Amino acid sequence: MPNNNAAIRTNHATRHYQMGSALVRAVDDVSISVRPGEFVALLGSSGSGKSTLLNLIAGLDRPTSGGIYAHERNLADMDSEELAKHRSHTIGMVFQAFNLLPRMTLEENVELPLRLAAVDRAERAARVHEAIQHVKLGARLTHRPTELSGGEQQRAALARALVNRPTILLADEPTGNLDSVTGDEIMNLLREINESLRMTIVMVTHEHPRAERFAHRMILMKDGKLVSDGERP
Amino acid sequence: MKFRDLTELAWRNLREALLRNSLTTLGIGVGVASLVAMLSLGVGLQQMANQRLSRSGLFDAIIVAPRTNFRGFGRATQDNDAAPVPAGPLDEDARKALERLPNVVEVYPEIRFPTEIRYAGIPYSTIVAGVPESARRGGAYDGMTGNFFSGPSADEAILQIEFARQLSPQPNSLLGKDLVLRYAERQSLPAEPEANNNSTAASNGVPSNGESAGLSGGFSVVPREEKLRIVGIVETEPASGFGGVGRGRVLIPLQVAEKLRVAQTNDFRTMLGARPGRSAYQSLTIRVKRPSLVKDVEDSIKPMGFTTFSLLDATNNLRQVFAVFDLLMGIFGSLALIVASLGIINTLVMAILERRREIGVLKALGAADSDIGKLFFVEAGVMGLIGGFLGVAIGWLIGFGINFATNVYLRRQALPPLTVSSVPWWMVAAAISFSIAVSLAAGLYPASRAARLNPVEALRYE
Numbered sequence: 001m002p003n004n005n006a007a008i009r010t011n012h013a014t015r016h017y018q019m020g021s022a023l024v025r026a027v028d029d030v031s032i033s034v035r036p037g038e039f040v041a042l043l044g045s046s047g048s049g050k051s052t053l054l055n056l057i058a059g060l061d062r063p064t065s066g067g068i069y070a071h072e073r074n075l076a077d078m079d080s081e082e083l084a085k086h087r088s089h090t091i092g093m094v095f096q097a098f099n100l101l102p103r104m105t106l107e108e109n110v111e112l113p114l115r116l117a118a119v120d121r122a123e124r125a126a127r128v129h130e131a132i133q134h135v136k137l138g139a140r141l142t143h144r145p146t147e148l149s150g151g152e153q154q155r156a157a158l159a160r161a162l163v164n165r166p167t168i169l170l171a172d173e174p175t176g177n178l179d180s181v182t183g184d185e186i187m188n189l190l191r192e193i194n195e196s197l198r199m200t201i202v203m204v205t206h207e208h209p210r211a212e213r214f215a216h217r218m219i220l221m222k223d224g225k226l227v228s229d230g231e232r233p
Numbered sequence: 234m235k236f237r238d239l240t241e242l243a244w245r246n247l248r249e250a251l252l253r254n255s256l257t258t259l260g261i262g263v264g265v266a267s268l269v270a271m272l273s274l275g276v277g278l279q280q281m282a283n284q285r286l287s288r289s290g291l292f293d294a295i296i297v298a299p300r301t302n303f304r305g306f307g308r309a310t311q312d313n314d315a316a317p318v319p320a321g322p323l324d325e326d327a328r329k330a331l332e333r334l335p336n337v338v339e340v341y342p343e344i345r346f347p348t349e350i351r352y353a354g355i356p357y358s359t360i361v362a363g364v365p366e367s368a369r370r371g372g373a374y375d376g377m378t379g380n381f382f383s384g385p386s387a388d389e390a391i392l393q394i395e396f397a398r399q400l401s402p403q404p405n406s407l408l409g410k411d412l413v414l415r416y417a418e419r420q421s422l423p424a425e426p427e428a429n430n431n432s433t434a435a436s437n438g439v440p441s442n443g444e445s446a447g448l449s450g451g452f453s454v455v456p457r458e459e460k461l462r463i464v465g466i467v468e469t470e471p472a473s474g475f476g477g478v479g480r481g482r483v484l485i486p487l488q489v490a491e492k493l494r495v496a497q498t499n500d501f502r503t504m505l506g507a508r509p510g511r512s513a514y515q516s517l518t519i520r521v522k523r524p525s526l527v528k529d530v531e532d533s534i535k536p537m538g539f540t541t542f543s544l545l546d547a548t549n550n551l552r553q554v555f556a557v558f559d560l561l562m563g564i565f566g567s568l569a570l571i572v573a574s575l576g577i578i579n580t581l582v583m584a585i586l587e588r589r590r591e592i593g594v595l596k597a598l599g600a601a602d603s604d605i606g607k608l609f610f611v612e613a614g615v616m617g618l619i620g621g622f623l624g625v626a627i628g629w630l631i632g633f634g635i636n637f638a639t640n641v642y643l644r645r646q647a648l649p650p651l652t653v654s655s656v657p658w659w660m661v662a663a664a665i666s667f668s669i670a671v672s673l674a675a676g677l678y679p680a681s682r683a684a685r686l687n688p689v690e691a692l693r694y695e
Contacts (some may be wrong), residue, residue, distance in 0.1 A: 060597060087599045118235050160598070
């Protein structure tokens, strides 16, 4: 039964790859629904298909079959330009490796999604300032990524993900490259963003304890299939 | 993405791999330089030839003759067949009518006669020719030693250098000296009553008003002398009209030549052949404002009952030859630019490999495939733009070097300087545009490849 109020919904989503003669079922008939403002952790071991599912939701990849819905718009029906707009306006993404562009300053990195979305220059400065203030990096505006610590880089990546004011934040192992203290700081920041901005967050992680502490709901995947989907007790 | 953002990002990317991109841009620059150097040589030679021909007076001149005079002479025959206009006399009235035609600069008869010159008491046989006043403005006498005639009726002479050397081993010392022109003046005889209807009033080129009435009875020849001051010496006599090739070795103002009423070799034939009671010219030379107007003026003259002749076809052939020459130069010059474009493809394909992850990030942040394609496309265009400017500068320097070396050689040979290589503004604009176009064409494949990159695979790339 479809939930028409869902921020994200997958309907028998399937993503298969052909690797040589073998067929890899990275995501196999997965149906989930995420409510607006929900903080969901996608758990599973390496190769379980959680990152592939995240890429499908981001519109970076297309399902082999089934539907991927963001605010009830099926991404499978979109062409590449529409998918780009979806990534630009609806989705914010953070990665395990931060993926900041090394030759740009923090400020320029955060401004990048605004350039891609063709936002007017006059508006950009205010939006960049707002996003950087949110992650408390105001003093590091002109620093390049190599001059920032891992935690600062991930916060900068978060600012970059927030700057276009998306409704859904997708985080792929956001604490995977951080020590436990810094990881907790990032998780606290994600929770604060989730609560203050009512932003829907889907986080891929293999750290079960951390997911239990911060996420509202945990979805467990194994071999591309949905194993369990339950709210935190 | 907005164009300004695209160019800023492209510029930033180009600065990242500075050495590689600079070398690629230099490659384009060398290609453009080769193109510019080749074309500038072609254009320079064409301009030189055009200038020479223009100065020769061969291509802005029309010879006009009565229909009968050119019978059987090339185009004249064709004209006779084509236009059933009654043949008119080429007399003073006709000359005035021709002068009134639009775009006609001047109309003058051809005056040239063999005679004797005395200098320092020694006689020399030579040929004297009348030079129209317009020759001063045509630039044909630029670079001569001394000056052009001080006025259209000045008793002055310009000597051809070879003849001047006969007069003095140091030709320049002749300037300001006088020489004496000895010639045979034609004087008309009183008309006999019977002869009035049958004899002819004619002269070759000199039917002055006072003479025309009495010429009907024939003429006698009287020896005369005229003192002329030497004002200039020319290396080679600039031609004037079709009879102009090697016309004379002593040049005098045309008005002076007309005033002398010199008996010429074909006066006798003209006298017998012309219509009775009327003086007529054998032929007239018409100078028009530009060679391109020759045909229009010719078309205006033909209905007047005269036949015309010009070297228009020859100029067209010359233009065709230079067009082919320029085309070949352009093709050879472009080869280097085509090779340089392979450098752009190589550089951008390398950049795709290096920036694979960055392309993935950009796509994850909302860049469309077309944005990524445009980014690489603009990078190729920027390299083409900079390479184009660089190439034009190098090409200009090569042209400058060619001119310099040529003129050093010419100076050693005691010859006047020349502009062999010329880089006009249109060539600068065309070379830069061509450079950008070739670079953009070279950027098509890398741009398309970058745009099609799978973002998931790109993000996974280490």
